[in-house]
Every structure is written in structure tokens, then in C-alpha cells.
Amino acid sequence: GENVEQHPSTLSVQEGDSAVIKCTYSDSASNYFPWYKQELGKRPQLIIDIRSNVGEKKDQRIAVTLNKTAKHFSLHITETQPEDSAVYFCAAQGSARQLTFGSGTQLTVLP
Amino acid sequence: DTEVTQTPKHLVMGMTNKKSLKCEQHMGHRAMYWYKQKAKKPPELMFVYSYEKLSINESVPSRFSPECPNSSLLNLHLHALQPEDSALYLCASSQDWASVKAKNIQYFGAGTRLSVL
Numbered sequence: 001g002e003n004v005e006q007h008p009s010t011l012s013v014q015e016g017d018s019a020v021i022k023c024t025y026s027d028s029a030s031n032y033f034p035w036y037k038q039e040l041g042k043r044p045q046l047i048i049d050i051r052s053n054v055g056e057k058k059d060q061r062i063a064v065t066l067n068k069t070a071k072h073f074s075l076h077i078t079e080t081q082p083e084d085s086a087v088y089f090c091a092a093q094g095s096a097r098q099l100t101f102g103s104g105t106q107l108t109v110l111p
Numbered sequence: 112d113t114e115v116t117q118t119p120k121h122l123v124m125g126m127t128n129k130k131s132l133k134c135e136q137h138m139g140h141r142a143m144y145w146y147k148q149k150a151k152k153p154p155e156l157m158f159v160y161s162y163e164k165l166s167i168n169e170s171v172p173s174r175f176s177p178e179c180p181n182s183s184l185l186n187l188h189l190h191a192l193q194p195e196d197s198a199l200y201l202c203a204s205s206q207d208w209a210s211v212k213a214k215n216i217q218y219f220g221a222g223t224r225l226s227v228l
Contacts, residue, residue: 032215034216034217036219042221043201043219043220043221043222044154044201044219045219046216046217046218049216087151089153089154093215097208097209097215098144098156098159098167098208098215099156099215099217101153101154102153103152103153104151104152104153106151
């Protein structure tokens with residue numbers, strides 16, 4: 001089955017700096033890669049996603065890049081703000097159709 | 112409207128109790144999911160219903176029994192749980208799990224925080 005590894009597990013940045021979270025996946029048939037943000041005590045919320053036929057997607061301060069050859073994808077957050085502090089999960093949809101989640105990254109934006 | 116509604120928000124039960132968790136969506140989605148999430152861990156898939164039929168059971172113990180009465184509703188019946196079953200139980204839905212061409216955007220409910228004493 002699919003295996004998704006996510007790094008780092010914790011990340012602290014100064015407000016205004018950029019944050020990068022990286023994930024690798026194992027199933028070469030995976031074709032959809034969402035990123036979820038989960039604030040403490042709240043539901044996971046989709047913040048951006050990318051399909052395997054696209055290399056990069058951007059939405060305001062958030063971008064995702066995908067390298068199919070290397071089987072890795074990354075989340076980039078620019079100009080970080082305190083409200084970006086949360087746990088971020090990457091996921092991959094493989095040949096088995098269900099989403100496999102990474103282990104999560106606790107992002108803390110320091111004021 | 113991307114709302115998935117779960118009730119109750121919190122549940123405390125003893126190991127001999129029987130209780131049910133409920134999930135509802137009105138987005139016309141044909142796939143619904145139950146996940147279990149422990150603190151600081153990713154959601155773990157338990158069950159997938161596609162077009163009201165159970166498609167995936169991730170080797171979940173029989174003390175958890177899912178039910179999909181119709182395309183908008185998903186229940187999780189709980190019986191004789193163990194303290195280690197204490198967790199956040201998340202319901203999610205997506206448009207169509209079965210299609211290999213569609214991206215599987217899953218929308219999550221706020222969850223039921225379950226404590227088993």
C-alpha cells in the first residue's frame with residue numbers, strides 16, 4: 001500500500017518568514033495530493049491540493065510543488081502569520097483510492 | 112455548503128455501554144468515511160462507504176459497527192469499547208470515491224471526542 005513520510009515533525013519560524021514542509025510517497029500510481037491544516041481541537045481543513053499532472057499550484061501565500069519522478073511534494077507558506085500556527089498533514093491518494101496521511105508537522109509562528 | 116455535521120461533540124461511556132455516533136452531509140456526496148484520530152497523530156481510516164455500500168473495513172474490531180442508512184447519513188455504533196478506544200472520531204465525505212479520475216477531496220466534520228472509562 002501507499003506510505004507517506006512527512007518532515008519535519010515540528011517547525012518554528014519567525015512571523016514573516018517562510019515555512020516549508022516536505023512529504024515523500026511510495027505508490028507511483030498516486031495521482032492526488034492534498035494538504036490539510038488542523039488547528040487545536042478543530043477539524044482538518046483542506047488548504048491546497050495538487051494533481052499529478054501539475055508541477056506547482058499557488059493560492060495567495062500558500063504553494064504546493066510536486067516532483068513525480070522523485071515522488072515528493074512540498075508545502076510552502078510565505079509571509080507566515082501567527083494564525084498559520086497549526087498541525088499540517090500531507091496526504092496522497094494512491095491506487096487503493098483512500099487517502100494516506102503523513103505523520104503531521106506542528107508549525108509554530110513566533111510573533 | 113461544505114458542511115459535515117457530527118453529533119455528539121463529546122461522549123463519555125463505560126466499557127459496557129452501547130452508544131452511537133452520527134454524521135450527516137447534504138452535499139450530494141456518495142462516499143463517506145470514518146476516521147479515528149489520537150492526539151498529535153494523523154487520522155487513521157476505519158471505514159469507507161461508497162454509494163451506501165461498505166467498501167473498506169481497515170480491520171477494525173467488531174466493537175465498532177458502521178451503518179449507512181442513506182446517502183446523507185453515516186452512523187458508528189459502539190459497544191463494549193476499551194479505554195484505548197478513547198480518541199477523536201472524524202467523519203468525512205467526498206463526491207465519489209470510486210472514480211479513478213476524480214480527485215478525492217474529503218471534507219471533515221468537527222469530530223466526536225470519545226472517552227471510554
